[in-house]
Amino acid sequence: MKKTFPIHGIFGIVLLLLSQLLLFKKVDPFYSWFYCFAWWSYILIIDAVIYRLKGNSLLLNRTGEFFLMIPWSIFLWLIFEAANLSLENWYYINLPKSTVERWVGYAVAYATVLPGMFETTELLETAGLFKNLKIKKMIISGGGHFVLILLGTFCLVVSMLIPEYFFPLIWVGFIFLLEPFIYRFGGKSLLKDLEEGNLKKIFFLLLAGLICGILWEFWNFWALSKWVYTVPFFEEGKGFEMPVPGFLGFPPFAIEVYVMYNFISLFRFGRGWEESTYGLHPDKKTRPLAIVLTAILIGSFYILIFKAIDIKTVDSYFPRLQDAYWIELQHRMELPxxxxxxxxxLLFKTVEKKDKEELALRLLIPKEILVQWVEKAQLVQLKGLGIKNLQLLERVGIHSISALATEDPEELYIKIGQSAQKETPSRKAKIRIWVREAKKQVRREG
Incomplete structure (x- = not known):
């Protein structure tokens, strides 16, 4: 039965449109936090559409599960962030310098993974897709389950030990590892669906993963604070920031997080986010001590991985005027x-030659000095290069985008490594990205 479109859906539409508008006008917090605003808007809209279509939605009718899903979403994604410490498939640029703001940003962004994926899955199911999708019943023996567990273990271990060649296996490993346990202990199991010849849930998840993957990359592309990929063998030919073959990873990722969440549900007496599992065993309650201990363990894991992300995955903070060390302090104070x-x-208001001349006169500095300021300002913002990396480039004599564009990435990597003091030198993949972006910009300016 169709219902009235809920007010939270209207709020989501307004918020999404407003976020998009203020992003392009570079108005904070929408400019810095655009990805989070876009995703939470999407979740509200999709939930409202589902409620409008069938009169039951995750947020309105399974509210407790919706909010319980949020900390688990952060937890599950942090498992992949922990894996990325070895994989080194992505890094973050232009993040806030404040630790509190940055960590809140991690939590708010990672909290969208499960709600976004599962709301999309439920919408596809509500739309009635794949109604007649059936296959021959597929029975997997106990021995087959053991093989799946071994396969899952192999995928996870080899992706960590030899990430350059086996990094894709991280996006399927937990499926094979955990699904046999879910089946064995009576949880919501995809193996059970296969036994019944039912592929609908698998196809819903695959399609939802692709949809969410496209949205992840689309909204990330426009965001100020964002991730950049350094995937081996696929640095060219990108859709937004993602190498095109990388989009193939999103469909299995949807199945993987579904399986991981169903595995967690085993410890909650099988209760889950779907209508069929939400109300299971209402008489059984989790002990308060178990809840407290779980919260402590999860919170500790958050802190540990957030700190690791700061150290290993964050490549640059958004440069502020006060960070522009190449401009003398007295002039930094005069610019506002x-x-x-x-x-x-500074960059926007010095585009034309006459603008530079006028500003140089107002500040009583030679025009050549102002040009140097602008060149370094352009360089520090190139693909989120940031202050720390600018200093590394300056040590090897690179002070502008045009100079960076003439460099050979392999040779530049060696030079930076030789000049690095106590800092960990930048990875080759990042340097290739910098040089490639510099060449693109030089070509555009022609």
């Missing part, structure tokens, strides 16, 4: 008086 409060203002 002439309407330049950010590095972006």
């Amino acid at each position: 008086k002439v309407g330049m409060n950010t590095i972006e203002d």
